[in-house]
Amino acid sequence: MIPVRGFEGKTVAVFGLARTGLAAARALLAGGAQVALWDERPEGRAAAEALGLPLVDLTTADWTQFAALMLSPGVPLTHPEPHWTVIKAHEFGVEIVGDMELFARAVNAAPEHKRPKIVAITGTNGKSTTTALIGHICASAGRDTRVGGNIGVGVLDLDDMHGGAVYVLELSSYQLDLTSSLKPDVAILLNVSPDHLERHGGMEGYVAAKRRILLNQGKGDTAVIGVDDPWGQRICTEITAANRRTIVPISASKAMGRGVYALQGLLYDATGERAVEVADLLRARSLPGRHNWQNAAAAYSAARGLGISAEDAAEGLMSFPGLAHRMETVGQLGRVRFVNDSKATNTDAARQAMSSYPKFYWIAGGQPKTGGIDALADLFPKIEKAYLIGEASEAFEETLKGKAQTLACGTMEVAVAKAYADAAAKGQDAVVLLSPACASFDQFADFEARGEAFRVAVQGLTAPAAKGARA
Structure with missing residues (x-):
């Protein structure tokens, strides 16, 4: 567990008591906060009671006592209309955060020597495979690796941080909407195509949510961006103009003068003076198809951004066992x-x-x-x-x-x-x-x-x- 500090002696309302909400409640308590938990679902409330966590009916509670609202990512923030807890929070000036934001604050509050490396991955498709693949490469290269977020274990239920750890985190657009201070060492935007439009009020809102993964990056950080779709191309062009970080375009459909790309199953690294073949993905049995070639390009780029050698990154691609529920x-x-x-x-x-x-x-x-x-x-x-x-x-x-x-x-x-x-x-x-x-x-x-x-x-x-x- 990662204790969340900054709310010592204050009360944080937690709404939505599935995996994310329960993990956040435990992390807040471990950091010295008090919590008031609620869920409209009887099974959510029962899960909290089974863990001995305090339930407070937020429909009748005094919202002036709350320092923040920890909102489950599945609860509507803005569209199709704000949830009643969101309306209450705005009415009483209560800050709304998600579990990724709590994690980001825990990292930012840690002493420099304890801050881990963070790889954050989003995209309409491929993010779970890419997250698992990066985790596998890092672990195979001997890094102390923790994989979670929108895949597997909730971020705050992962082992506590130290300076040598690497957190490889999948982020959904819902989680990104609730995250403002996460600063990943490597941020990956795989691709963007229409999805969850009713939740974000249309394509522009959805793209804005995905783009938040790049929000706080600066000098020394790496942004890996898929450019096989128009939205990714546009975002890559825009942040390249800003010139604040190392930018690695990736593609599974075309050769590029700069970046990492796959053609007919061969992966090329063109981030140096010339393009170098680094892996034959046709030999990677768990990465079939062009969509997985993009995932491999992203994972390789992330590994290189963390200082893992090209040889170890390529070996990790070959030995990846695959992801449950994906082909x-x-x-x-x-x-x-x-x-x-x-x-x-x-x-x-x-x-x-x-x-x-x-x-x-x-x-x-x-x-x-x-x-x-x-x-x-x-x-x-x-x-x-x-x-x-x-x-x-x-x-x-x-x-x-x-x-x-x-x-x-x-x-x-x-x-x-x-x-x-x-x-x-x-x-x-x-x-x-x-x-x-x-x-x-x-x-x-x-x-x-x-x-x-x-x-x-x-x-x-x-x-x-x-x-x-x-x-």
Whole structure:
């Protein structure tokens, strides 16, 4: 745990008692603050009570007693409309912070010799793989590495800091909206495409949130920016003009005079006097496809920014074991392979997996994003059949009408059984692909829970049971 100081003897309201909120409450208490915890969900309040943490009904509390509001990143800050806790905080002049901001303040308050290195990663797609990949490279190079944030362990639940530690942190746009003083030694903006627009009031708000990862960098820091999309190109051009830090453009689609790029699976470092081939990514079994080449370029650039040698960085790319819930093979039954890509919560992410297979049996659906799956129309011919779950079923069925066979399945268990039965009946090599192109919150706590439900359903399959599921 990382104790959060600066609120000694003061009371901080904490709203939202999932992983982030509970970790923040413990960290604030460890730093000498008092806390007042609340959640509208009974299960959130029960989790706090089980840990002996103090509950205070914030709907009736005296907000003049609060020094700050620690807001869970899932709670709306501005759009589609501010949450009632946000309105209350503004009314009483209470500062609103997130867990990343508390972490940043803990780092900034530490003596110079205790301050760790920080790598912060964001982007519409690829940030979890890139975060895990950088963590693997750093650990393989002998660094004391802690990986967390929006992936795995909440940042304040990571081990306490020291000067030799490296924190590799995934940040969502929601977390960035609540972060103002984080100063990463290496900041990575992988890519930007439309996502969470209803939460940020449109594309400009979303881009502004992502760009906050670069907010406090200065001389000696490194900014790694993907330039394969127009927004990334624009941001890279703008901060290059500011000329306050080392800027490393990355690409998985073109050669560049300066930066790190991948072409046809070969990774090149052009940050010196000439471009040098540093890795053959076609040999990296856990990094297939162009989208992973961008992730590899970012991870290599981050490692170099931390002073890790090119050779050690390249070796880390080769030995990376892969990321759960991202194009993860979770089982094989006969000639049917099951691939868990639950992390694909939007169409751009789903495209990456769908583009990797010539044909597949597609399990899709959940809580739909703006635009549905229209952007995937060019990939519909690859779909042998679509097995639809969750809120998006009806809309996806309408979009796919006349373009691909569909079956409304309702639940993950039914979708897996029916997809397997159809794939096995063909008597040839086949892939059952969970790549939902949707958020998970209509049926699951998060994408990890959805991926685990897929894994469990696959493990529960037997040939007779699956055959019966066709009826």
